[in-house]
Amino acid sequence: MRFVLIAGTTETAHIEGISAAGADPDLMAHTPSADLEIVEYGQPVQAPVIPVSPTGCPTPAVITRAVRELIEFDTLALDAGLVRPTSAPTVALEAMPGRDIRHPQPVDSATDTFETARQLGRSLPDDELVIGETIPGGTTTALGVLTALGERAAVSSSLPENPLALKQEVVDEALAASNLSAGETADEPVKTVRHVGDPVLAAVAGMTIGATATDTSVTLAGGTQLVAAAALARHAGMDATLSVTTTSFIADDKTVRLNELANDLSLDVTVTNPDFHRRNHSAMNPYVAGEAKEGVGMGGALALADRAGVSMADVREQVVAVYDRLVADEPPVEA
Numbered sequence: 194m195r196f197v198l199i200a201g202t203t204e205t206a207h208i209e210g211i212s213a214a215g216a217d218p219d220l221m222a223h224t225p226s227a228d229l230e231i232v233e234y235g236q237p238v239q240a241p242v243i244p245v246s247p248t249g250c251p252t253p254a255v256i257t258r259a260v261r262e263l264i265e266f267d268t269l270a271l272d273a274g275l276v277r278p279t280s281a282p283t284v285a286l287e288a289m290p291g292r293d294i295r296h297p298q299p300v301d302s303a304t305d306t307f308e309t310a311r312q313l314g315r316s317l318p319d320d321e322l323v324i325g326e327t328i329p330g331g332t333t334t335a336l337g338v339l340t341a342l343g344e345r346a347a348v349s350s351s352l353p354e355n356p357l358a359l360k361q362e363v364v365d366e367a368l369a370a371s372n373l374s375a376g377e378t379a380d381e382p383v384k385t386v387r388h389v390g391d392p393v394l395a396a397v398a399g400m401t402i403g404a405t406a407t408d409t410s411v412t413l414a415g416g417t418q419l420v421a422a423a424a425l426a427r428h429a430g431m432d433a434t435l436s437v438t439t440t441s442f443i444a445d446d447k448t449v450r451l452n453e454l455a456n457d458l459s460l461d462v463t464v465t466n467p468d469f470h471r472r473n474h475s476a477m478n479p480y481v482a483g484e485a486k487e488g489v490g491m492g493g494a495l496a497l498a499d500r501a502g503v504s505m506a507d508v509r510e511q512v513v514a515v516y517d518r519l520v521a522d523e524p525p526v527e528a
Contacts, residue, residue, distance in 0.1 A: 194321040196266045196414075196497075197400065198232060198257075198490055199310075200225035200283075201274030203291035203299070203391040206330025208363060210356050221329050226279035228254040228327040228489050229270045232261065236519055239280035243519050246351070250479030251516055253491035254327070256467070259511035260494035264501045266323075271313075271400075273306060273328075274392035286310050288392040294337050294367040300395060303387040307399040314403025322404050323438070323497065325414040325490020326422075328393040335421035337364045337389030343376030344424050345457060347450040348417040353483035355448040364389065382425040390425075394418070398425035405433035412436040413460075414493020416443040416486065420454050427458050434461070439492035441466035442480060465495035465505075472509045476516035 206212050206221055220242055227240035231254040237243055244252040261268070270281050274288040288306040292299035300306075314322070328334075332348040340346045346364075350356060368374060371388040378385040386395045397413070401422065404411050413419035416439050423435055437460050444451055444464040455462045469477035479485065498508050 194266060194323060195269055195317065195319040196490060196493070197269045197271065197322055197324045198229060198327065199271045199273050199324065199393050199396045200229050200327045201288060201290065201391065201393040201396070202276045203328060203330045203334055204293040205291065205333050205363070205391070208293070210359050211333050212329050212351055223277045224252070224329050225327040226275055226277045228252055229279045229281035229283065231255065232258050232268060232489065233270065233281040235515060239278055246479065246484055248479060248484065249475065250484040251476055253485055253488040255476060255515050255519065256491045256512055257489050257494040259515045260498045260508060262515070263503050263507065263511055264498060266497060271396060273396035284313065286396050288396060291334070291391040294334055294389050295363065295370050297370045298387055300387050300390055300392055302392060303383050303390070303395045306392050306395040307383050307386070310396040310399030311403035314400035315407055317404065317409065319409060321410040323412045323414050323490065323493045324397055324400060325493055326393050326397060326418055327489045328391055331391060331393060331418045333360045333363055334389070334391040334394060335418045336360050337367050338385055338394055338421045339424060340364050340375050341368065341373060341378045341385045341389045342424050342428055343379045345450060345454050347448065347454060349443050349446050349449045349486055351485050351488070355446070357448055380428050382429045385425065394422050394425060397422035398429065401426045401435070402429055402431050405431060412438055412493060414438050414490040415488065416492070417449055417454070420458065420460065423458050423460055436461040436463065438463040438465065438496040440464070440487050440495060442486035443492070446486065463496050465492060465499055467495055467505050467508055469509065472513070474513050476512050477509065
């Protein structure tokens with residue numbers, strides 16, 4: 194099994210009120226790069242920030258790193274449009290950073306990214322891939338993709354209150370900018386990403402299609418962003434078995450309609466509850482309050498821990514250990 198983490202950026206994240214990644218675009222741009230370093234090394238190395246929300250919720254990379262320390266899975270990091278450097282070893286996917294989806298063509302590199310990821314997925318020797326993502330603003334681009342494909346328009350949010358009305362307004366403007374209507378790009382996944390998506394979605398969909406073509410088992414580790422990637426794969430004609438592993442925070446979000454989305458796309462869903470409410474700690478309390486919910490492969494990592502027989506109590510204690518190491522020298526910086 195290999196844990197694949199695909200990282201990139203979209204200027205859609207800079208829209209005020211869209212994401213809990215923070216209001217400063219300069220710091221937000223470092224978040225995916227820092228996430229890769231935390232999963233790889235346990236701390237930022239080249240990235241100048243420890244990503245937290247404005248209220249102090251730490252990045253889900255903390256949870257993924259904690260599980261990795263417990264069960265030591267192999268990782269592969271892919272650069273799908275980073276705008277800031279990372280010291281984590283990465284494979285480049287011919288991806289440019291994504292523009293705001295209200296631009297007529299926010300993902301110029303959609304075709305190249307999709308194809309490069311597909312070829313990589315075909316070539317990897319692993320029997321099983323678990324694929325996660327890190328991209329601020331990604332639930333809004335996911336909503337754009339689902340809408341353009343004609344699928345259910347339901348996504349989660351890193352914010353406690355999901356700003357669905359704002360996201361839908363942005364998506365409506367994005368469709369208008371590209372002269373598209375809802376459902377118009379059904380069965381055209383690359384065109385969909387090019388006009389209303391982000392480079393990470395192109396990469397996840399391409400890798401999924403390539404890997405399943407060689408009978409590699411693929412699990413998408415995340416929430417509605419990964420469901421949007423699954424929709425792209427389905428609209429490309431991929432009919433292989435596909436699984437999604439996510440957190441109870443996503444499953445309990447009434448605005449998501451996860452089971453309905455999964456049923457529409459013939460996805461097997463695994464939900465893992467880390468019971469963060471059982472441990473009063475700064476690393477977990479914001480999740481209980483509804484922040485973050487998912488990201489950086491968190492749901493997949495928790496499912497792997499459960500599969501390996503590691504208790505959620507042990508996971509919680511390791512999350513505390515990782516978080517405390519991160520903030521030992523200096524407090525997190527909003528990113």
